[in-house]
Amino acid sequence: MKYVIIGGDAAGMSAAMQIKRGGDEHDEIVTLERGEYYSYGQCGLPYVLSGQVESTDDVIARPVEVFRDKYGIDARIHHEVTQLDYENKTVSGVQTDTGEPFQVEYDQLLIATGVSPVQPDWEGLDLNGIISMKYIPDTKEIKGYIDNYQPKTVTIVGGGFIGLELAENIKEIGIDVRIIQRGNQLMNPFDEDMAELIHEEAKRKGVELVFNESVQSFKGQEYVDTVITDKNEYETDMVLINVGVKPNTDMVSDDFHLGPKGEIIVNAYMETNIDDVYAAGDCASHYHRVKQLNDFVPLGTTANKQGMIAGMNMIGHNRAFQGIVGTSILKFFDLDIGRTGLSEKEAKQLNIPYDSVKVETNAIAGYYEKGQNVTVKIVFDKGSKRLLGGQVIGVMGVDKRIDVLATALYHNMTTEDLLNLDLAYAPPYNGVWDPIQQAARRTL
Structure with a gap:
């Protein structure tokens, strides 16, 4: 079996390694990357500018040589795919370093091309700097x-x-x-x-x-x-x-089902509507468990999961992607900023009858150390009290609270369920009522 993967980063290489581990030893895996770097953490790049991450080399998980020499993957760089022929099962394009055309046949294909920055048509955009x-x-x-x-x-x-x-x-x-x-x-x-x-x-x-x-x-x-x-x-x-990103899906034809932002629509098994063609990661749709709709939330965590699941399904190990709840976190100077699920704005857009509660409190026991403030906002269904989303901003403990709320969303928990959770407590870590439980109490 010959597997061809377009894209050499999170989703693509997660799939490639899954095929390598679980497929037949005689399988051929070809990966086509238009750039020169494989498998690196884009989220770490801003920290290179301040020196907190010493070099761009430090964000590379595995250089391309590792995939070639250790795992026997035909990992190619400077290969930009421009056309898919899914009737004859070929992909073609150009080698960006030489200008030479190429064509590769496949039995099964994964599109994992990621996203590119949106470039508005502004005058003067070509100026240096x-x-x-x-x-x-x-x-x-x-x-x-x-x-x-x-x-x-x-x-x-x-x-x-x-x-x-x-x-x-x-x-x-x-x-x-x-x-x-x-x-x-x-x-x-x-x-x-x-x-x-x-x-x-x-x-x-x-x-x-x-x-x-x-x-x-x-x-x-x-x-x-x-x-x-x-x-x-x-x-x-x-x-x-940095005004947004767009999926790299220009090479796909109108025969593919695409979402409103150009993302390739996939089912739970990462299959597109074209036989033997899969898509995963930032260029694909992401099923949102709270919205119960396909969404487009490009994140490295999701890309790695979808890539792994695509690889499993390509070798016949049926595994369904369970969806996202839209969880993210950011460090901004002294603040940690996290969210998951729906905001009030999103609940309103979806015509969900919602209510919200916000509390500002200490992230830990107030007598242990004051000033460790955290603000928690939860959004919930007005009738059933089912949790719809949460936002947490503070100087410590934000990641813990967001992950608890994300887990609660995954399991369709109510605000009363939040209140019943047995969460860890000791003065250096929490008060007897966790801030998210303080918020939940106000919903009853």
Whole structure:
């Protein structure tokens, strides 16, 4: 059996290793990666800028040579797939380093091409010093520009996860940071009242926030020196753009079922609507257990799970993907910022009758150490009291609370069920009533 996998990162290589471990020893596995790096942690890249992660090499889990030499996988780099012929079972494209065309036959195919940064059609985008952050080469370019040109002010367009991580790490090395956000808050997945806590932290750390302005263009001779919005002009020495991502699915035909953002729709077994073609990771749909709908929430954790499950199903070991609940966490200066499930905004969009409760309290026993504050917000169904989502922001213990709430969402628990949980308690870790249970008490 010949397995071809397009994409050499989380989903693709999780699938490849699953096939290698569980398939036949005579199986052939070919992986096609358009870049030159395999299997690395993109989430660690912003921390290279501040030196908290020493080098981009440190985020590489396995170099391509390991897959070739140790595991016998035909792992190719600089192979960009541009066309699929699923009737004749071939993929074709171009070798980006030589310009040579290639074609590979397959028995089963996995599309694990990930996402790319959205690049708006802004005038001046080709000026030096304007960079989008996604891949290892981007990180090297940003670091090289900072080292060579010593910018005093960096403007970040977009206040999402990567934008905030960039803001923190660039501020840490003594550069002034401005964030321009088209809407009225940072971190759109959070409700406005919780986002205010993030705004306060940004201002406390000296990050300039610009809301409700849309970038229109950039000015400069050879290097960017001005950002122009629909309302103002801002002097800057560098611009980092992070306004969203789009699935890398340009090579698939109209015969594939695609979602609203261009993601490939898959079933629980990672199968597409085309025979013997699977998709997994950031380029695929992700079933949301709370929404009970297909969603698009590209995260490394999900990509690794979906890749593993795709690999198992490709070799005949039936395994269904159980879905996501939309869990994420972020460090932003002294704050930890976590969420899972639905926000109020999402519940409203889905026409779910909801209510919410928010508590601000100490993350641990108040008499043990004061000032370790945490804010917990839970969203729940108004009638059944079934938990719909949670947001937690604080200086400690956020990861614990978010993971408890994510587990509760997975099991369709109610706020009363939350109250009944037997959670760990000792003064250095908690109060006798955990903050999420304090919130749950207010729902009864």
